[in-house]
Amino acid sequence: MARHRIPADVLEHNPDAAAAFWRLYGIVWSHGTVDQPTKEVARLRNARTTGCNYCKAIRFEGARRGGLTEDRVDLIDDDYACSALSARDKAVIGYVDTMLHDPHGMSSAQRAALDRELDPGQLVELTLGIGLFHGFSKIAVALGPPPEMPTMVVPTPDWPR
Amino acid sequence: MTDDPTPLDRALGARPDLQGPLHDLQGALRAGPVEPPLLDACESLIRHRLGVPVSGTVPDPGDPGLDARTRAVLVVAEQFVVDPHGIDDDMRDRLLDHCSLAELATLMPAFAVFDALARMEAVLVERPILEERTEASPGSPATQ
Numbered sequence: 356m357a358r359h360r361i362p363a364d365v366l367e368h369n370p371d372a373a374a375a376f377w378r379l380y381g382i383v384w385s386h387g388t389v390d391q392p393t394k395e396v397a398r399l400r401n402a403r404t405t406g407c408n409y410c411k412a413i414r415f416e417g418a419r420r421g422g423l424t425e426d427r428v429d430l431i432d433d434d435y436a437c438s439a440l441s442a443r444d445k446a447v448i449g450y451v452d453t454m455l456h457d458p459h460g461m462s463s464a465q466r467a468a469l470d471r472e473l474d475p476g477q478l479v480e481l482t483l484g485i486g487l488f489h490g491f492s493k494i495a496v497a498l499g500p501p502p503e504m505p506t507m508v509v510p511t512p513d514w515p516r
Numbered sequence: 517m518t519d520d521p522t523p524l525d526r527a528l529g530a531r532p533d534l535q536g537p538l539h540d541l542q543g544a545l546r547a548g549p550v551e552p553p554l555l556d557a558c559e560s561l562i563r564h565r566l567g568v569p570v571s572g573t574v575p576d577p578g579d580p581g582l583d584a585r586t587r588a589v590l591v592v593a594e595q596f597v598v599d600p601h602g603i604d605d606d607m608r609d610r611l612l613d614h615c616s617l618a619e620l621a622t623l624m625p626a627f628a629v630f631d632a633l634a635r636m637e638a639v640l641v642e643r644p645i646l647e648e649r650t651e652a653s654p655g656s657p658a659t660q
Contacts, residue, residue: 357605359612369621375541458638490628496600
């Protein structure tokens with residue numbers, strides 16, 4: 356039995372760091388050059404792999420507006436490689452899996468697939484996004500795993516908020 | 517810390533619009549209430565667990581010479597990298613015994629950023645795909 360409980364809003368206890376995070380996250384999401392559905396596919400793949408129920412439940416409305424339907428989200432599963440997802444989505448999901456499971460193990464085929472879909476600047480943006488999705492979803496788990504919750508469409512992070 | 521650009525800095529240089537805000541976040545974490553040597557120890561441990569080069573000594577959370585606060589933080593940092601689902605109530609209790617909420621509000625995002633940067637370094641720098649691609653293919657695929 357826990358003697359203490361870490362409050363869910365603990366990150367607000369360092370307001371400078373919280374503001375710096377939201378600025379970076381807002382720029383990645385709303386001022387980047389990678390389309391929002393592609394980043395949302397990466398975010399949801401991480402959410403599923405990391406096991407963050409909150410991250411799995413939310414959908415950013417910009418990605419929804421950009422065409423990321425629930426039918427497409429349902430394909431981001433174990434059998435994604437054989438699914439009707441686009442080559443771009445499959446390359447991104449494979450990249451997420453590599454970063455999360457074996458960041459030293461990217462294959463030549465993966466590199467070629469990414470090369471066809473993203474320019475070097477876009478690759479940096481997507482890579483930073485995946486790193487942030489992963490690290491900050493781990494915080495949600497580390498504080499005490501959130502319960503399962505229904506799908507919710509929420510505003511896309513932006514800066515200024 | 518040094519001002520010399522790291523290999524990851526050079527890779528991130530492809531996107532200065534993101535590099536600046538990322539450095540601001542790193543700076544805000546370093547300016548927080550957690551002592552820099554403890555943040556350095558956490559960063560070294562996280563990088564080591566992800567197989568990314570570390571300058572200096574990698575701390576061992578099981579070292580009996582560590583004080584209770586350092587041990588409590590390093591145990592959670594290590595579990596954060598390996599599997600955050602393995603962080604249990606005892607670990608969280610020990611963390612709260614030794615850290616204020618403002619310190620936790622620095623440590624948790626620091627773990628996340630150290631983890632993210634180590635993974636980025638592994639994929640962007642260790643096998644320098646950006647440099648190879650820039651030389652081989654300067655064109656930009658269209659954004660969907």
